[in-house]
Amino acid sequence: MVTVDHKKLGLMYIAYGLLFLAIGGAEATIMRIQLALPDMHFVSPEVFSELFTMHGTTMIFFVVMPILFGFANYLVPLMIGTRDMALPRLNAFSFWMTAFGGLLLYYSFIGGDGVYGAGSAPQITWWAYSPLTSRAFSVGNSTDFWTLAILISGVGSVGAGVNIFSTIACRRCRGMTLSKMPLLAWLNWVMAAMVILGISPLTAAQLMLLIDRYLGGHFFDTQAGGSAVIWMHFFWVFGHPEVYILVIPAFAFASEIIPVFSRKVIFGYPIMVAAVLAIAFLSFSVWAHHMFAVDMPSYANAYFVLSSMLIAVPTGIKIFNWLGTIWRGKIIFATPMLFCIAFLFQFLIGGLTGIMLATAPFDWQLNDTYFVVAHFHYIIVGGILFTVFAAFYYWYPKATGRMMDEKLGKLHFWLFLIGFHLTFDFMHVPGILGMPRRIYTYQANRGWGIWNLIVSIGVIFQILGIAVFVYNMIASYVKGEPAGNDPWDAWTLEWSTSSPPPSYNFAELPEVRSRRPLWDLKHPEDPDWSYE
Amino acid sequence: MSSIPVSASTEQEWVLPSSGKVSMLCLIAAESVIFAIFVVAYLYYIGKPTSGPTPAEILKVPIIDTICLLSSSLTMHWATRALRHDRIKMFLLLWGITLALGLKFVEGTATNWYWMIHDRHFTISTSLFGTTFYSLVGLHVSHVIIGLTGLSLIFVLGLAGKIKPKHFESVDIFSYYWHFVDAVWVVVFTVVYVISLHGIQV
Numbered sequence: 161m162v163t164v165d166h167k168k169l170g171l172m173y174i175a176y177g178l179l180f181l182a183i184g185g186a187e188a189t190i191m192r193i194q195l196a197l198p199d200m201h202f203v204s205p206e207v208f209s210e211l212f213t214m215h216g217t218t219m220i221f222f223v224v225m226p227i228l229f230g231f232a233n234y235l236v237p238l239m240i241g242t243r244d245m246a247l248p249r250l251n252a253f254s255f256w257m258t259a260f261g262g263l264l265l266y267y268s269f270i271g272g273d274g275v276y277g278a279g280s281a282p283q284i285t286w287w288a289y290s291p292l293t294s295r296a297f298s299v300g301n302s303t304d305f306w307t308l309a310i311l312i313s314g315v316g317s318v319g320a321g322v323n324i325f326s327t328i329a330c331r332r333c334r335g336m337t338l339s340k341m342p343l344l345a346w347l348n349w350v351m352a353a354m355v356i357l358g359i360s361p362l363t364a365a366q367l368m369l370l371i372d373r374y375l376g377g378h379f380f381d382t383q384a385g386g387s388a389v390i391w392m393h394f395f396w397v398f399g400h401p402e403v404y405i406l407v408i409p410a411f412a413f414a415s416e417i418i419p420v421f422s423r424k425v426i427f428g429y430p431i432m433v434a435a436v437l438a439i440a441f442l443s444f445s446v447w448a449h450h451m452f453a454v455d456m457p458s459y460a461n462a463y464f465v466l467s468s469m470l471i472a473v474p475t476g477i478k479i480f481n482w483l484g485t486i487w488r489g490k491i492i493f494a495t496p497m498l499f500c501i502a503f504l505f506q507f508l509i510g511g512l513t514g515i516m517l518a519t520a521p522f523d524w525q526l527n528d529t530y531f532v533v534a535h536f537h538y539i540i541v542g543g544i545l546f547t548v549f550a551a552f553y554y555w556y557p558k559a560t561g562r563m564m565d566e567k568l569g570k571l572h573f574w575l576f577l578i579g580f581h582l583t584f585d586f587m588h589v590p591g592i593l594g595m596p597r598r599i600y601t602y603q604a605n606r607g608w609g610i611w612n613l614i615v616s617i618g619v620i621f622q623i624l625g626i627a628v629f630v631y632n633m634i635a636s637y638v639k640g641e642p643a644g645n646d647p648w649d650a651w652t653l654e655w656s657t658s659s660p661p662p663s664y665n666f667a668e669l670p671e672v673r674s675r676r677p678l679w680d681l682k683h684p685e686d687p688d689w690s691y692e
Numbered sequence: 693m694s695s696i697p698v699s700a701s702t703e704q705e706w707v708l709p710s711s712g713k714v715s716m717l718c719l720i721a722a723e724s725v726i727f728a729i730f731v732v733a734y735l736y737y738i739g740k741p742t743s744g745p746t747p748a749e750i751l752k753v754p755i756i757d758t759i760c761l762l763s764s765s766l767t768m769h770w771a772t773r774a775l776r777h778d779r780i781k782m783f784l785l786l787w788g789i790t791l792a793l794g795l796k797f798v799e800g801t802a803t804n805w806y807w808m809i810h811d812r813h814f815t816i817s818t819s820l821f822g823t824t825f826y827s828l829v830g831l832h833v834s835h836v837i838i839g840l841t842g843l844s845l846i847f848v849l850g851l852a853g854k855i856k857p858k859h860f861e862s863v864d865i866f867s868y869y870w871h872f873v874d875a876v877w878v879v880v881f882t883v884v885y886v887i888s889l890h891g892i893q894v
Contacts (some may be wrong), residue, residue, distance in 0.1 A: 246711035330711035356718050360725035367726075368733065371827055376817030378741075379733060381826075385740040385820045394729055670733040 162249035165663055166233050169255050171559065173230030175661035176259055177223050184218035185626065187211045189619055192583075197605040208600035209283035214265070216286030217306065220402070221313050222262040224544060228409040229258075229320045231551055232348045234559065236324060237422075238654035238661060239342045241333025241670040246326040254319030261313030268305035282306040285598070286654055287399065288369075290380035290391040295373055304373060311366045314359050320338035321355030324348055333653070334671040340692070342652045342675065346433050350440045357444070358401035365394035367370055389454055396447035404443040407539065408436060410547040411478060414500050417547075417554050418482050420650045421497035422489030425688070428481045429675065435474035435481075442471045452523040461520045468518035479504065494648075495569030499550035502577055506542030510535060513588070528598075531591025539583050549576070549629070556633070557647045561659040562640030568632040572625050573624060579621025586614040649674035712865045712890050720872045723835070731883055734824045738888045739884045744819025747888045749810060751825075754809050757800035758881055761836070762791055764793035765874040778857045784850050790870075791843045794836060825884065832880050842866055850884055 162171060191211050194202045209217050233251065237244055243354045245251045282302040284292050293303050328349045332341065341349075362513070366638040369391075371377035378384035380391050426432065449468045452461060491497065513535040517523050526532060549572070556564050602608055620641055646655040656678055657666055674680055674688035727793040737749075740884075771786035808814045846863060849855050855863070 247715060250715075302757070318719075318722050324714050325718050326711045326714040329714045330708045332708060334706045356722045357725055360722045361729050364726040364729035368730075368827065369830075371816065377823035377827070378817070378820040379823055381820070383742070384823075385742040386823075387736070387740075390733065394733075397729075485757065515737060648786065 162252070162670070164244075164252045166237050166245045166248065166251060167559070167661065167663075167665075169251050170230045170232075170234030173226045173233060176255075176262070177227035177230060177314070178224075180218050180222040180226070180262060181626075184215050184223055185572070185623070187215040187218070189276055189603075189623065191215065192616040194600060195602075195612050197613065198602055198609050200601055205548065205600040206283065207593055209598070210281035212598055213282050213285055213306075217265060217310070218262075219540070220406070221310060222258070222550075224406050224540065225309040225313075225317060227257055227548055227605060228351075228406065228608070229254075229317070229324075231413070231548075232324050232351070233286070233320075235555065235654060236327055236345055236348055237331065237654050238558075238657070238665055240328060240331060240336055240674065241343050241666065242327070242331040242652045243665050243669075243678060244459045247323050248331055250319050250323050250501045254316040254323065257316030257319065257541070258313045259316075261309045261316065264312060265309035266335065268302040268309075286397050287392075287683045289395075290369075290388040291382065294381065304370075307366050307369055307373075311370075312638050313365060314363045314366070314670070317355055317359050317391060318363075321352040321359070321645045324352035325356065328352070333669055336672050339430070340672060340675050343415035343429065343432055344412040344652075347408050347415065347436055350436050351408045351412075354408070354440055354443070355400050358398055358405055361394055361397075362402075364399035365391060365398070368394075373577070389451075392451050393448065397444070399450065400447040401440075401443045403536075403539070405437060406544055410437070410503070410544040413547040413551040413554070414482060414503055416652065417496045417500050417550050418485050419499070420554075420648050421492045421494060422486045423492070424485055424489040425676065426481070427484030427487075428477075431477060432481055433475045438474040439471060440476075442467060442474070449518050449520075455525045459658075465518055465520050469515060472515055479508055479511075494553075495564070495566060495573055496550040496554040496657060498570065498573045499546045501554070503543055503546040506538055506546065508582070510538030510543055513538065528592060528596055529585050530567070530595045530597060533597055534584050534587035534591055535589070542580060542584065546580075549573075552629075554648070555654075556636070557643030558654055558659050558661070560637055560640070561643055562636050563643050564636045564640060564648060565632050568628055568635075572628040572632060574625075575621050576625030579618045579623075579625055582618025582621060583615050584586060584618070586611050586618070590615075646678070647667065651679045653677055656681075696812040706804060707894060710861065710865075712791065712861065713868070716865045716868050720868065723872065724876075727879070730824075730828045734828050734883055735887070737820055737824050739891070740837065741820035744815060744821055745812075746891070747821065747825075747884075748891065750814055751811060751889050752804060752807075753889070754804060754883045757797045758877065760793040760800070761874055761877055764790045764797075764802055765871050767793065768867050768870055772860065772864050775855065775857060775863055776860045780850070780855070781856070782849070787843070787847055787850060791847055794840045794843060794870075798833060798836055798840065801829070828880060829884065832873070832876055835876070839870050839873050843870070 163172075165531065190203060191208065194208060202646050233245065280300055280302050282288075282298070282305070284298060285302055288303070288306070291297060291644065293307075297354040298501075328341070328345055332345075338346075368377070369443055372379050378386045380386050380388055382388055394662075415426055415432060422549065446462045446468045448456060448460065452464070456464075456570050486501075497691060513531070517532060517535055555668045590611045593606075593608060593611075595602065597607070602612075643659050645658055646661075648655070653666075653670055653672070654661070656670065670677065672680075674692050676688045680687040680689060711794075767786045768790045771783050771790060774782040774786060814822055816822050846855065846866065
């Protein structure tokens, strides 16, 4: 509980994220039960509004971010060959701030209306548009708990971002110049910089919201001359970089795992770095593509259409480079690789629907429908969660010293793949047929019934997949095969130390001469540094 | 294969930047974005309030406070230089002056706010202008107060004889924060007392 060790904190982050994944998943399941059939009354409209607010907030801030920070914490010092993060105490502080934020958010279920009204979570969606969040429309304290939870976990996130950034800048082992860093370190470096610059607008906006709600301020009060739209700008100038904050570490996992299981070096390392820098830079200039429906001037719409489409270029480069890595490799279809291959397909499709939605006239038709929900779940589940699973199977042996079971891993993969596609492929259809987001039920004659039923059935497969995954993690911890230092015959520094690594990571700090130091060690007759 | 052997062939210098400096610069970057958002809100809302006094009716330009705060950056710079050259007494003197100048700035703001709130009944909830004005200036002053807390801490430690030239780097890193707070004041001053006071619409 008082540890400052980067590996323990990393695992704590991940465990915390998994706990909230169960909670956020339960919320999604209840929503899918409610929507499985027309005219259902499983939950009331109010509860449904609370569920989608809490589901979104939980999944973004208390599942995906902690899990990705956890992996960054665990892996970055090992992969750059150092003993801990640059600021270990700040690291512990950041974790506990994030953890406290999650508790604060869920306290709203008990304390939302003070001691009287238990069970009143916020009903404001995860982006909390104004004026819905004003005192007049969000009575009680549940919205305040939401605001404070985001604010506090935001402080934790910025702390983690600063720490990851300065660890990579200042703690690389001897010989590891920027062009010899593993791609995972590069991508997490970019992610950390984006956290520092991207989370802060949200912090500022939440401060303004607190001033409005507690001090009688008028930032978002249209009666006093304030603007509701400026909240949208402030939120999305955080919100869109946030998407890339989540997806860039997912790219990082894919960039480490795909080469190892294709038995080839990553294709186009410098281009991969350049592409991620381009993505990070562009991602700060596209935010208002979430706001085409608010009637911006047409030149503003045109700008945000074009800047959003421009992001497809570096993203496409990354996909081609991953394919180039796999191309003519000796592919090993182990569980981590399966998840990465599925990621490539799904991320591509999610990206293509993204280009569709980035076209303003198309967006006017489908804005606020299930098509949008299907699009971003394709990225967040099909892209990010799949690589997170890949990362679990790939680095679990390093963290525990035991292999995860391959058969159960493949079962998990196929169950989750089927569930994912049943749910999120078919979710596009009711969206195109005009089914709006956030409705708690619909009439039978709308023609959305069959699609929603398929979507809900998919959830069953996803839950089964997750159950197999959790069982696999527990069972393998007890009786998994011993992993040894380097079970995958990989090339980066974390595999040079024991599994699990000692608290000091390396008995002797390593020195590297190429991007694949372990290859050099295993193949002294043909080292990488003679080519790079 | 528990560790990678250090090859003797590359015994060249391996120097990376100081993590304290990098982290402080990261923090400053994050803070800059927070200030930027508040500045954008302030600029966007000039001329928009539907009631309450205009900036010209209520604002008094804090010339002396501004001179105090900006010159405190200079005294702090000299103070850290004195510390590096092991002139502790000079360091303490200049550090004390920096602290006094910072306190004068906060005192000036407090007096001004007391006059506006107590005598003119102009508060954060009076109008949209009140909200943006008190938020932006208040956000800055709260950073000055955080800075003064750190300044006092180092000053007290210095009086107790605990600050030595080997602490130069820590003191220097802290001084980045203070210079940042000063630089933000230049922006806030321009936005509030130049642009909005003269009714320039953005």
